[in-house]
Amino acid sequence: MENYVIEMLNIRKEFPGIVANDNITLQVKKGEIHALLGENGAGKSTLMNVLFGLYQPEKGEIRVDGKKVEINDPNVANRLGIGMVHQHFMLIDTFTVAQNIVLGSEPKKGIKIDMKKAVREVQELSDRYGLQVDATAKISDISVGMQQRVEILKTLYRGANVVILDEPTAVLTPQEIKELIVILKTLIKEGKSIILITHKLKEIMEVCDRCTVIRKGQGIGTVEVSETNPNDLASLMVGREIRFSTEKKPAEPKETILSIEGLTVQDSRHVDMVKELDLDIRAGEIVGIAGVDGNGQTELIEAITGLRKKSAGKVTLKNQDITNMPVRAITESGVSHIPQDRHKLGLVLDYSIGENIVLQTYYQKPYSTGGFLSFKRIFDKAKALIEEYDVRTPSHLSKARTLSGGNQQKAIIGREIDRNPDLLIAAQPTRGLDVGAIEFIHKRLIEQRDQGKAVLLVSFELDEILNVSDRIAVMFDGKIIATVNPKETNEQELGLLMAGSKLEKEGAQN
Numbered sequence: 001m002e003n004y005v006i007e008m009l010n011i012r013k014e015f016p017g018i019v020a021n022d023n024i025t026l027q028v029k030k031g032e033i034h035a036l037l038g039e040n041g042a043g044k045s046t047l048m049n050v051l052f053g054l055y056q057p058e059k060g061e062i063r064v065d066g067k068k069v070e071i072n073d074p075n076v077a078n079r080l081g082i083g084m085v086h087q088h089f090m091l092i093d094t095f096t097v098a099q100n101i102v103l104g105s106e107p108k109k110g111i112k113i114d115m116k117k118a119v120r121e122v123q124e125l126s127d128r129y130g131l132q133v134d135a136t137a138k139i140s141d142i143s144v145g146m147q148q149r150v151e152i153l154k155t156l157y158r159g160a161n162v163v164i165l166d167e168p169t170a171v172l173t174p175q176e177i178k179e180l181i182v183i184l185k186t187l188i189k190e191g192k193s194i195i196l197i198t199h200k201l202k203e204i205m206e207v208c209d210r211c212t213v214i215r216k217g218q219g220i221g222t223v224e225v226s227e228t229n230p231n232d233l234a235s236l237m238v239g240r241e242i243r244f245s246t247e248k249k250p251a252e253p254k255e256t257i258l259s260i261e262g263l264t265v266q267d268s269r270h271v272d273m274v275k276e277l278d279l280d281i282r283a284g285e286i287v288g289i290a291g292v293d294g295n296g297q298t299e300l301i302e303a304i305t306g307l308r309k310k311s312a313g314k315v316t317l318k319n320q321d322i323t324n325m326p327v328r329a330i331t332e333s334g335v336s337h338i339p340q341d342r343h344k345l346g347l348v349l350d351y352s353i354g355e356n357i358v359l360q361t362y363y364q365k366p367y368s369t370g371g372f373l374s375f376k377r378i379f380d381k382a383k384a385l386i387e388e389y390d391v392r393t394p395s396h397l398s399k400a401r402t403l404s405g406g407n408q409q410k411a412i413i414g415r416e417i418d419r420n421p422d423l424l425i426a427a428q429p430t431r432g433l434d435v436g437a438i439e440f441i442h443k444r445l446i447e448q449r450d451q452g453k454a455v456l457l458v459s460f461e462l463d464e465i466l467n468v469s470d471r472i473a474v475m476f477d478g479k480i481i482a483t484v485n486p487k488e489t490n491e492q493e494l495g496l497l498m499a500g501s502k503l504e505k506e507g508a509q510n
Contacts, residue, residue, distance in 0.1 A: 021214075295498075
């Protein structure tokens with residue numbers, strides 16, 4: 001008989017109008033990294049929220065170490081040795097690392113909280129698992145990758161033997177992903193078991209032992225990773241064959257749509273993040289910006305779209321100076337923006353998905369006449385885009401926050417492309433999406449190019465930059481240090497350039 005640390009047998013979870021988990025079985029062995037693979041909205045996070053006690057199933061049973069258990073809330077899960085790191089972190093920005101980790105389980109000295117002991121315990125735990133976290137740092141001052149490590153430490157501090165990680169690499173840079181993989185392997189050596197919710201096939205092949213596939217709320221089966229390959233996993237996940245490289249004809253660039261000259265942009269600390277940058281994008285081409293996070297990409301996009309004031313330089317759209325124009329004036333000039341943070345900048349989470357789809361156009365005809373909104377027209381448009389972009393939602397009236405990340409993203413992309421822009425800015429457009437949705441979005445970006453639009457793609461995914469771009473501009477320390485042809489470069493060369501190795505590349509060409 002197999003030694004399963006977790007068994008979820010025939011779990012059924014329903015929400016109004018939708019069966020999220022339809023009799024799914026998941027069995028996790030002790031000491032393995034077990035992938036839970038599925039499309040956006042397939043029911044992966046729901047299943048794990050059942051295991052962690054956030055949801056109660058309508059049917060089925062859960063066993064921990066062979067014993068049947070009732071997990072009514074996360075405290076019960078913690079007592080059973082189950083910890084969960086959510087996709088959107090649950091940390092208090094103004095607290096330190098140690099304060100966040102011990103919150104609710106603080107060591108006491110008499111009636112007072114013993115923070116010295118807390119810091120010491122957290123630091124020891126961090127060192128033991130090679131997490132390299134500073135227990136005294138404030139959350140608001142550390143990187144996203146470090147915040148994730150804090151969440152992992154939080155579960156370990158509470159004695160987790162089984163750690164659930166929900167899309168752990170969606171917000172990480174390539175370097176942080178490598179570091180996380182080392183951490184996961186260390187946890188396994190220490191006798192932990194890990195459930196990895198993901199749809200990144202490369203990562204499954206690299207670190208996972210077994211993989212359970214869910215499609216549209218149903219369990220498709222469990223496979224040994226060593227006996228499968230990315231193509232087979234992708235087909236199991238979406239129910240059809242997936243093309244990993246998007247077919248496209250050569251670009252036919254025409255007139256310049258966006259021209260940036262000598263642009264300097266400061267961040268909120270008044271530090272120059274973009275430094276005298278020049279860039280042109282023409283109609284009918286996709287220009288990809290490659291770079292490690294934090295090299296000025298965010299500030300560049302914010303400057304073009306009017307979200308951040310420029311310190312110097314000029315931004316011209318179709319020969320019109322749009323430097324420091326208001327955001328609405330810039331969007332009305334022909335700019336669409338798929339933002340890198342869909343929650344902060346892309347959606348109003350408590351509005352319906354239908355209302356979100358017309359956020360950029362609600363005040364224009366035919367949606368508004370004489371100051372009055374036509375909800376029939378608004379929702380007719382929303383329903384059409386929901387269907388066209390395969391946004392999986394029970395209804396156009398569902399709140400945006402109830403949709404999976406991938407479906408939220410598809411709604412934003414539909415809204416922005418539907419505005420028929422001259423310049424489409426796509427920042428991390430496939431972050432956190434499954435291979436089926438990525439294939440769909442890449443096709444849409446290329447369609448925009450083929451219709452004569454200028455597309456600016458900013459992504460940390462090098463295979464995405466190489467696959468979709470016609471030209472790649474490498475950004476390092478606020479400047480574009482090289483422009484390369486995707487057909488004449490590779491991930492290794494781009495990686496060197498992204499680290500600032502301009503001279504080595506020039507030397508290699510000589």
